[in-house]
Amino acid sequence: MAQIGPKEGSAIESKLSPEMRELARRIYDEHRHYVPIAPGMVNQVYRNGLIAKKTIDRDHYIRMQGSKNYYREYVDGGLVVHRDDTHLHLGSCKTFAHPPYGSNREYRGEKGQDYNVRLTLAELATGTDDCGFCTILYQGIQDNRKFWILKWARIKWIDSHPHSNPAEAGEKQPWFEEYWSFIQGEQSVNEEEISLFLKFPKGHPYVDVHMNMAPFHFAPENALREPIADLEYYTTPGAPSPWAAFGPAPHIDSWILHNECINQILDWMNNCEENHLACTQRVEPGAPSRLLRINWPTDETSEKGQPPHVRLEATNSGVDYQYVALSHCWANTKPLMTVDSNIAEHGIRVPWDKLSQAIREAIVLTCALGLEYIWIDSLCIIQNDVRDWENELTNMGMVYGNAAVVFAAHGPDLGFEKVPLRPIQDPGKPKDNPVYCRQKIAHRSLFSAPIDTDSWFGRAWCMQERIFARRIVHFGGFCEELYFECNKGVTCECSRVSGTTSGKKHDDLTLKSQVTTALRLIREHPESLATSHELWATYVKICEDYTARGVTYANDTLPAISALMGTLARYLGEYYAGLWQRHFLLSLQWEALDTSQCSRQETFVAPSFSWASRSGAVI
Numbered sequence: 001m002a003q004i005g006p007k008e009g010s011a012i013e014s015k016l017s018p019e020m021r022e023l024a025r026r027i028y029d030e031h032r033h034y035v036p037i038a039p040g041m042v043n044q045v046y047r048n049g050l051i052a053k054k055t056i057d058r059d060h061y062i063r064m065q066g067s068k069n070y071y072r073e074y075v076d077g078g079l080v081v082h083r084d085d086t087h088l089h090l091g092s093c094k095t096f097a098h099p100p101y102g103s104n105r106e107y108r109g110e111k112g113q114d115y116n117v118r119l120t121l122a123e124l125a126t127g128t129d130d131c132g133f134c135t136i137l138y139q140g141i142q143d144n145r146k147f148w149i150l151k152w153a154r155i156k157w158i159d160s161h162p163h164s165n166p167a168e169a170g171e172k173q174p175w176f177e178e179y180w181s182f183i184q185g186e187q188s189v190n191e192e193e194i195s196l197f198l199k200f201p202k203g204h205p206y207v208d209v210h211m212n213m214a215p216f217h218f219a220p221e222n223a224l225r226e227p228i229a230d231l232e233y234y235t236t237p238g239a240p241s242p243w244a245a246f247g248p249a250p251h252i253d254s255w256i257l258h259n260e261c262i263n264q265i266l267d268w269m270n271n272c273e274e275n276h277l278a279c280t281q282r283v284e285p286g287a288p289s290r291l292l293r294i295n296w297p298t299d300e301t302s303e304k305g306q307p308p309h310v311r312l313e314a315t316n317s318g319v320d321y322q323y324v325a326l327s328h329c330w331a332n333t334k335p336l337m338t339v340d341s342n343i344a345e346h347g348i349r350v351p352w353d354k355l356s357q358a359i360r361e362a363i364v365l366t367c368a369l370g371l372e373y374i375w376i377d378s379l380c381i382i383q384n385d386v387r388d389w390e391n392e393l394t395n396m397g398m399v400y401g402n403a404a405v406v407f408a409a410h411g412p413d414l415g416f417e418k419v420p421l422r423p424i425q426d427p428g429k430p431k432d433n434p435v436y437c438r439q440k441i442a443h444r445s446l447f448s449a450p451i452d453t454d455s456w457f458g459r460a461w462c463m464q465e466r467i468f469a470r471r472i473v474h475f476g477g478f479c480e481e482l483y484f485e486c487n488k489g490v491t492c493e494c495s496r497v498s499g500t501t502s503g504k505k506h507d508d509l510t511l512k513s514q515v516t517t518a519l520r521l522i523r524e525h526p527e528s529l530a531t532s533h534e535l536w537a538t539y540v541k542i543c544e545d546y547t548a549r550g551v552t553y554a555n556d557t558l559p560a561i562s563a564l565m566g567t568l569a570r571y572l573g574e575y576y577a578g579l580w581q582r583h584f585l586l587s588l589q590w591e592a593l594d595t596s597q598c599s600r601q602e603t604f605v606a607p608s609f610s611w612a613s614r615s616g617a618v619i
Helices: 018-029 039-047 121-127 132-143 145-160 166-172 259-275 343-348 357-368 386-393 396-401 460-468 511-524 529-547 559-572 581-587
Strands: 051-054 060-063 070-075 078-083 115-120 194-200 208-213 229-234 290-295 309-314 323-328 373-375 405-409 436-439 471-475 483-486 489-492
Touching (some): 132 145, 357 373, 396 559, 405 460, 460 511, 460 529, 559 581
Parallel strands (some): 323 373, 323 405, 405 471
Antiparallel strands (some): 115 194, 194 208, 208 229, 229 436, 290 373
């Protein structure tokens, strides 16, 4: 048997007293059961490579590191699954310990926390022979294969080409060619290479499955490694499963243009318009210089399936236009642009066959919501006219702030087609209510700081667009469901995020809601020192969030946030390339968050005293 504890004569063992050494070896020899020790020895035991813990009655116990068995105890009706039980398998499953069929008892980990299990996909597959729970988990993973196989291929290629250029590989995507037979399902993946992390959250009736490439361990080089997939399992409300880990949750509509989905968006918009005072006040009166007008063919003689007629129109002052604005990453959506040579053509008709999928879907959805106009920057601004571009740049706050709703496109399309509902059942229990599996919905992305510079959340231009918008519907990309965001909070289809920002912790507020609140307070109490300090603190958060984002061209660093800075200038004084007149000394106290990721801009952007003179996040 391999030795688990410290080797004899090692540095660790030499620090132990003879009594502790004898006690540790006796623990190991007695199958690593817990034994009581004196309270005063806990810190010494922990420092010398052993693990100390307290049980419910606060008696002290120790054990050797590395043990993989379990023991059990019942607390408040729940089953706490600990390490160091010689009986590994709880229930009837031979693969891993999980709540048995028909049991409502909650499983918890050590100290009553989340219960977590690690195993490979191959190990889970062996459990499908005689365990319904393993069968449902495995089938859900296979049903979502077309979504995680692409990430599997990407990570597989990167691991086998460690010296490749990440930017070049990301553009050419060579893994498609090398692993095409796997992507198409002609070849099976090695399931031993896929590591599963099963999480049974404390107090929640569901199980999450995180998939990674094995071997996976929490090493620094793996800290930012993207998982292959995060899956969640659930049942239809009112139709519970005998497996308690599959709790109820609403379905996500599989097609955005379904009446139910369109009505949901309209309900969100109408509720916001009628009940949220903070969302009805426009930034300033006015309309964009140009809008795209959409006319859908209604003539019965028109050819069936004919696309809408879209043309670029100059707006008239004094008209209250109800329009949609699109916020998107050009690298994803590949938009058609209006330039000097085609503006006359676009004034007659924008060619439908030249529009990318995201633009087409945004236009179709605008019509489905009963609106006639949409503003898209690539088409409504003359892209090769510097004067026109600069004029429109100063109006970005008004453009996004006065839109009836903003569509945020997080991917190359709006994700009209979602994952279809596929019921999963244990073949041995065909009369049980079905279970469903889907990609886990990443709610935290709406509240957390950017973690990359490529996604919609990580692009610099999208930040002020999000802040100015009174209402946003998030589509595509990470969004496996619809999110509705306004100045009062965030809600979603699955209802796990719902409600206004009032009463929430500061960490649970979006930066959008924080900025909106700070501006409202300074308008209501302009002489208040407290509101002035709150606005300054909010600016610091804006700066930290913004500098973590990416721009394609360094010269866009200041223009991409200029409209928002113009709004803050009414209360913070003159603005000097990222620094404020009224807080000049404080504005100078910035530093790089990570010096290895921060460098001087290649071209002149701002004076060296400004954070804008360097790329990378600052604090």
